[in-house]
């Protein structure tokens with residue numbers, strides 16, 4: 001049956017995240033839910049006999065169970081017995097509700113713990129993706145998948161599963177009670193509530209699933225639009241395009257709000273439908289008894305009992321349908337959370353080994369690399385050697401492969417052919433961590449956090465080494481600038497370094513690499529987007545670095561950046577087309 005399938009699917013997807021200890025906890029939770037549901041039903045049922053006794057004076061002594069209790073507890077009057085009974089019920093309800101609240105607390109904690117572990121695992125999964133895959137996916141999509149998806153799963157699936165299970169138990173116990181006590185009523189309930197519930201669910205489930213898919217497809221777009229608008233604020237403002245972006249965000253939100261509103265409505269509908277059917281059943285039995293039957297007394301009793309039973313069952317049946325509809329609506333979270341679980345994405349990195357101390361050279365030997373899915377290599381049989389301490393430049397037209405070459409050296413990509421060796425050791429997977437400890441990377445758009453300059457240089461180290469920090473500041477020509485700041489190193493740089501100039505941002509990147517005690521520094525197009533003043537500042541930092549024994553590989557568009565270079569390789573269509581010296585480049589006006 002579809003319903004079982006859905007619950008089975010939800011349970012299977014949940015099982016993936018449960019540790020053996022969680023599974024034991026889940027079984028415990030289920031037993032607690034069972035007890036709570038039984039107490040719930042028992043509480044309501046206990047009211048009926050007491051009210052019946054109270055409504056017919058003298059019945060306490062004539063009814064078997066109450067007469068026995070009356071004598072056993074030695075009551076003196078019917079009144080005191082009834083007062084005792086109603087107070088006992090009150091105390092029972094009090095204890096029951098305290099107990100249920102405790103179970104609710106346990107359940108909420110349990111589900112929150114699962115959600116937390118899912119978020120953590122999603123994060124680990126996405127940050128473990130290969131670099132090229134990571135770059136292919138937009139930030140909006142990743143924020144959505146790593147953070148929003150687990151929360152949707154928590155509210156739309158895990159919590160709904162708990163609701164479904166506890167309500168199913170309640171309905172089962174109540175229906176069983178009715179079957180034993182009043183089989184006729186059982187039949188009436190079966191022919192009225194069951195088809196209605198099924199019909200309502202069937203009507204809503206496919207619509208809900210479609211709604212869920214539409215929401216899933218459009219939510220990442222919302223994040224991407226907002227992220228783009230804020231990230232591109234300056235360019236968009238200058239191009240006078242902000243209002244157009246606002247309009248696009250509005251249109252996307254308008255659509256999403258409409259979907260969310262419909263999803264919400266689908267949750268409100270079942271109770272209305274079920275209530276209509278219940279009242280229709282009451283009216284039918286009532287009319288039948290008045291118009292066609294002589295035995296109105298027993299029919300009216302049945303109507304009364306039916307109304308009472310339906311009123312107890314309706315909220316539960318409603319919650320069962322709503323939880324099923326909601327799970328259906330969140331089916332997309334199963335697939336999304338299951339993405340990238342395969343071995344090919346999550347291959348555990350090999351056991352990491354230390355590298356011998358870097359003393360001599362880095363060799364590129366016959367390196368060929370093509371991006372996954374593209375047949376044409378972007379680097380073809382590239383071979384060159386860089387001695388330790390050398391400063392090497394790379395030039396070449398856009399798309400010639402300079403950045404890809406550096407990404408290979410940084411081990412973000414792996415070549416299909418040839419090898420990259422450090423002092424003769426090929427940089428295979430087991431040396432990645434050791435190699436990353438040696439290399440630093442200064443990108444054109446240095447990544448800066450909304451944090452202090454100190455944290456941006458040390459990448460949030462809790463106990464930074466002040467001496468190393470000072471050295472890094474001096475070498476990156478940042479010390480004077482930091483001295484002019486009232487809060488010095490504690491100055492908050494602003495998200496994306498909004499409070500810093502382009503040159504200062506890049507020098508923070510250089511200082512970061514130096515603080516790390518980088519031995520090989522890769523600078524990618526460090527000066528291409530800089531004005532003359534900024535270029536001078538960055539060049540000054542590079543000039544200082546030239547005096548150290550750090551091996552530097554610089555990609556540059558401006559020849560002046562390469563003044564300190566021992567050699568300059570020119571790339572063309574993924575091959576090394578020529579090797580120049582700085583003076584040759586100047587002389588030939590390249």
Ligand SMILES: Nc1ncnc2c1ncn2[C@@H]1O[C@H](COP(=O)(O)OP(=O)(O)OP(=O)(O)O)[C@@H](O)[C@H]1O
Pocket residue numbers: 132135371374378396397398399400401402403404405
């Ligand atoms: N993720 C990718 N998937 C497929 N092709 C890519 C990818 N990244 C880059 N390329 C292609 O690889 C080639 C080399 O790109 P690369 O960024 O290395 O060039 P570059 O010399 O650094 O260029 P620029 O100076 O413009 O930065 C280009 O043709 C580019 O289109």
